[in-house]
Amino acid sequence: xxxxxxxxxxxxxxxxxxxxxxxxxxxxxxxxxxxxxxxxxxxxxxxxxxxxxxxxxxxxxxxxxxxxxxxxxxxxxxxxxxxxxxxxxxxxxxxxxxxxxxxxxxxxxxxxxxxxxxxxxxxxxxxxxxxxxxxxxxxxxxxxxxxxxxxxxxxxxxxxxxxxxxxxxxxxxxxxxxxxxxxxxxxxxxxxxxxxxxxxxxxxxxxxxxxxxxxxxxxxxxxxxxxxxxxxxxxxxxxxxxxxxxxxxxxxxxxxxxxxxxxxxxxxxxxxxxxxxxxxxxxxxxxxxxxxxxxxxxxxxxxxxxxxxxxxxxxxxxxxxxxxxxxxxxxxxxxxxxxxxxxxxxxxxxxxxxxxxxxxxxxxxxxxxxxxxxxxxxxxx
Amino acid sequence: xxxxxxxxxxxxxxxxxxxxxxxxxxxxxxxxxxxxxxxxxxxxxxxxxxxxxxxxxxxxxxxxxxxxxxxxxxxxxxxxxxxxxxxxxxxxxxxxxxxxxxxxxxxxxxxxxxxxxxxxxxxxxxxxxxxxxxxxxxxxxxxxxxxxxxxxxxxxxxxxxxxxxxxxxxxxxxxxxxxxxxxxxxxxxxxxxxxxxxxxxxxxxxxxxxxxxxxxxxxxxxxxxxxxxxxxxxxxxxxxxxxxxxxxxxxxxxxxxxxxxxxxxxxxxxxxxxxx
Numbered sequence: 001x002x003x004x005x006x007x008x009x010x011x012x013x014x015x016x017x018x019x020x021x022x023x024x025x026x027x028x029x030x031x032x033x034x035x036x037x038x039x040x041x042x043x044x045x046x047x048x049x050x051x052x053x054x055x056x057x058x059x060x061x062x063x064x065x066x067x068x069x070x071x072x073x074x075x076x077x078x079x080x081x082x083x084x085x086x087x088x089x090x091x092x093x094x095x096x097x098x099x100x101x102x103x104x105x106x107x108x109x110x111x112x113x114x115x116x117x118x119x120x121x122x123x124x125x126x127x128x129x130x131x132x133x134x135x136x137x138x139x140x141x142x143x144x145x146x147x148x149x150x151x152x153x154x155x156x157x158x159x160x161x162x163x164x165x166x167x168x169x170x171x172x173x174x175x176x177x178x179x180x181x182x183x184x185x186x187x188x189x190x191x192x193x194x195x196x197x198x199x200x201x202x203x204x205x206x207x208x209x210x211x212x213x214x215x216x217x218x219x220x221x222x223x224x225x226x227x228x229x230x231x232x233x234x235x236x237x238x239x240x241x242x243x244x245x246x247x248x249x250x251x252x253x254x255x256x257x258x259x260x261x262x263x264x265x266x267x268x269x270x271x272x273x274x275x276x277x278x279x280x281x282x283x284x285x286x287x288x289x290x291x292x293x294x295x296x297x298x299x300x301x302x303x304x305x306x307x308x309x310x311x312x313x314x315x316x317x318x319x320x321x322x323x324x325x326x327x328x329x330x331x332x333x334x335x336x337x338x339x340x341x342x343x344x345x346x347x348x349x350x351x352x353x354x355x356x357x358x359x360x361x362x363x364x365x366x367x368x369x370x371x372x373x374x375x376x377x378x379x380x381x
Numbered sequence: 382x383x384x385x386x387x388x389x390x391x392x393x394x395x396x397x398x399x400x401x402x403x404x405x406x407x408x409x410x411x412x413x414x415x416x417x418x419x420x421x422x423x424x425x426x427x428x429x430x431x432x433x434x435x436x437x438x439x440x441x442x443x444x445x446x447x448x449x450x451x452x453x454x455x456x457x458x459x460x461x462x463x464x465x466x467x468x469x470x471x472x473x474x475x476x477x478x479x480x481x482x483x484x485x486x487x488x489x490x491x492x493x494x495x496x497x498x499x500x501x502x503x504x505x506x507x508x509x510x511x512x513x514x515x516x517x518x519x520x521x522x523x524x525x526x527x528x529x530x531x532x533x534x535x536x537x538x539x540x541x542x543x544x545x546x547x548x549x550x551x552x553x554x555x556x557x558x559x560x561x562x563x564x565x566x567x568x569x570x571x572x573x574x575x576x577x578x579x580x581x582x583x584x585x586x587x588x589x590x591x592x593x594x595x596x597x598x599x600x601x602x603x604x605x606x607x608x609x610x611x612x613x614x615x616x617x618x619x620x621x622x623x624x625x626x627x628x629x630x631x632x633x634x635x636x637x638x639x640x641x642x643x644x645x646x647x648x649x650x651x652x653x654x655x656x657x
Contacts, residue, residue: 073605074384086584088446092392092515094385094533097525099518102443119599119621123566 041100044112045295046093047071051114051123060107060131061263065090067114068098076115078122079103091118105129117157131265131380141315142264142379149267149311150258153193156304157254160189164250168243171226171236180230184288184296187223188251191300192307194277195270196257203256207249210286221245224288264312268376271308274301275369283362285350295347298361299338306331309372314377323371330368337364348380385519385529387610389536392512394614397544398570399464399504402563403497406471409559415497422501426509434483434513438521450585451572452510457578464571465637467500471564507574512537536654540614564641572634573617579629580622588625595627 041064045052048071065088067077073096079088079101087110088103115122163186170179189198190208198204205213207222214220216333221242229236236243281287282298309316309327316324337360341348351363389531400576437444444452519529552557583591600621602609612618622630 025647072384074388085586086446086591089584092388092511094388094515094519094529097515097519097522097529099515101446103446118604119597165635246565 027028041066043068044077044114045070046075046077046114046116048073048116049123051112051116051125053112053125053127056126057128057130058105058175059265060105060129061265062102062104064100066098066100067093069093069095069096071116073117076118076122077101077321078113078115079105079127080111080113080124081108089159098127107131141318142312145264145267145311145313145315147264148309149262152307152311153196155345156189156192158255159252160186160193163189163256164247167226168247169229171243172240174237176226176230176234176236179226179236180291181292183223183227183230184293187288187293188296188300188352190223190302191274191277191297193257194301194304195266195273195308196260196262197253198273203249203253207246207253210289212289212350222249227288229290264379265376267312268307268372268379271305272369272372274305274308275365275372277301277360278365279369282350283358283365288350290353292349293347295341295349299347302334302338305372309375312375316375316378320374323378326371327368327375330364330371334364334368336362382528384605385532386536386539387605387607388515389533390539390607391536391610392508392515393537394543394611395508395538395617396505397540398547398615399460399567400501401544401548402551402567403467403500403504405548405559406436406467406563407497408548408552409556415494418494418497419460419501421496422498422503423505424653425498426502427506430506430509433510433515438517447585447587449510450581451587453507454578454581454587456503456507457574457581460500460507461571461575461578461604461633463496463500463503464567466496468564468567468571468637468641471560471567525579547625565638568634568637568641569616572630572637573615575633576622576630577617578624580626583623583625590623590625594621595624597621 042058043054044067046067046069053065065077065079067075067090069075075093076091077089077093077099078086081087087105088101090099090101093099110127110129111124112127113122113124125156135235163182167179167182167186170182192323194204194208197207205218205222208224209218209220209222210224211220211228223246225242226236226239226246229239278298282294282301285292285294286296287297309331313324316327338347341353341357400419404416404419407413408420507509516530516533519533523530551563554562579588581590599619602612602618602620604610604613609620
């Protein structure tokens with residue numbers, strides 16, 4: 001009876017097919033995720049006459065497109081390279097269904113195309129892919145870097161939830177002094193993970209918008225709204241709903257941040273982004289304009305940036321030992337510059353610093369930002 | 382709803398058609414003992430498709446576009462080979478039939494057990510993965526709208542009913558007629574599978590010319606009509622085929638039809654008095 005052999009062979013062939021294409025990631029190859037995360041996916045809204053792709057530019061590497069068909073015809077989605085070479089496709093997207101396709105794209109010009117009714121040339125959208133592309137995740141060290149950074153995000157976001165809960169409770173209890181004390185502490189954890197939180201576009205402003213940055217007609221919520229009431233109005237009796245919303249938004253962001261798929265380049269860019277935050281917001285004192293607790297944020301941004309760089313350290317040491325030396329030196333210098341302003345178990349207020357001192361901080365940050373901006377290129381090699 | 386139903390019907394027909402003919406063939410040829418092998422092939426294909434589909438849907442495992450298309454292409458080309466084999470068995474069987482001599486049939490039909498299993502397996506596995514992925518997508522979306530899930534399921538069920546109908550009606554007709562007609566039907570099916578395999582090789586960027594269309598009959602054969610779904614499900618005739626896949630279809634169908642329909646070498650019908 002040779003039947004079992006044939007079937008076993010068929011099974012093996014399928015298994016091999018999946019094995020060679022399963023993507024190693026933090027937690028090992030093919031680790032089951034309880035639910036597919038909604039993050040980092042490029043949504044495509046397809047109808048019988050339209051094909052709306054959320055973005056027109058992506059960075060090289062692996063992208064996931066989630067196509068939702070709200071039309072009445074069956075549609076197909078193709079990602080064409082020049083000359084209609086198919087880079088990825090998904091067929092049979094029936095009305096009301098969302099189907100996904102994962103494609104790995106080197107830099108170049110592509111066309112994201114929906115074909116309502118499964119015929120014709122389809123509705124085409126130009127898609128620009130830029131950047132250096134190497135299937136990075138094949139590198140075990142990089143995967144480990146991601147895993148390490150995700151552990152950092154996890155530990156910080158756990159505390160963020162605890163501290164924000166305490167802060168929200170103090171606000172709702174009308175305990176202004178306690179809330180004032182907790183405000184910079186809760187924000188410390190927020191600012192450490194901010195680059196990940198920023199991936200989820202709409203939540204970041206709801207949590208961290210400054211009054212000066214509000215758009216016309218945008219409702220102001222989040223930390224800074226409460227900050228103003230604490231320090232300026234000195235009355236938070238009406239802020240219960242704001243505190244509840246803040247807690248809810250932070251909880252959502254934490255959930256997403258912990259399930260987000262991160263790439264090594266995102267880590268590098270995140271480290272850089274945090275320093276830019278310092279330079280544009282914290283040095284100027286615009287971030288915490290009423291409480292003047294900018295240095296807490298400053299410190300947290302610096303730490304968050306360092307955590308991302310440290311996660312990438314094994315890779316950097318292998319590829320660019322000189323850059324690691326430079327980074328170590330500049331981090332130490334920036335930390336020393338900031339340390340001069342310690343006060344108790346916190347920091348001096350922004351308005352207690354002289355122009356001279358702020359200039360020194362600014363210089364230290366700028367000196368660090370330069371080598372940090374070189375990390376992405378090294379990682380993407 | 383109707384659109385999802387048609388997709389389910391189309392995907393389902395691609396599998397049930399070959400299987401139902403195979404089953405009818407075995408039953409009519411008094412080889413019922415082979416039926417468990419057919420179901421084994423089908424079950425294994427379904428289990429593998431569903432398991433693999435679940436793996437791709439619910440875990441981080443991924444199948445690259447090219448690998449996916451290659452899998453479809455390779456299984457399709459293999460299925461073409463096996464179905465062709467079956468067609469010529471039928472032809473031989475039909476030729477060797479002397480009307481009332483049923484016992485002769487078994488000698489003419491040495492369909493090996495492996496061939497039966499593999500054929501049933503390929504018929505289902507060919508589109509099984511795509512169907513499983515589609516099914517899981519509709520299950521995941523069922524929280525927002527259950528319509529696609531219901532539609533696809535009903536379509537698959539209809540395909541099974543149609544397959545069963547083909548099987549039942551095949552049992553009713555005279556054996557020679559059965560062999561001739563199912564043979565012709567299978568030639569069209571196999572040509573379609575072959576054409577589909579070539580199309581997948583084009584989509585996998587292994588063969589060129591994906592955007593060079595031979596003709597466009599989407600006006601008379603809307604892909605989203607019931608007859609369009611039925612025809613593409615049974616024969617893989619699509620409204621906008623590429624030049625290469627059309628050529629593949631013709632190159633397969635024409636010689637096969639000629640070979641199938643050519644008059645066989647006249648065998649002397651053994652008289653009833655001859656001792657075997």
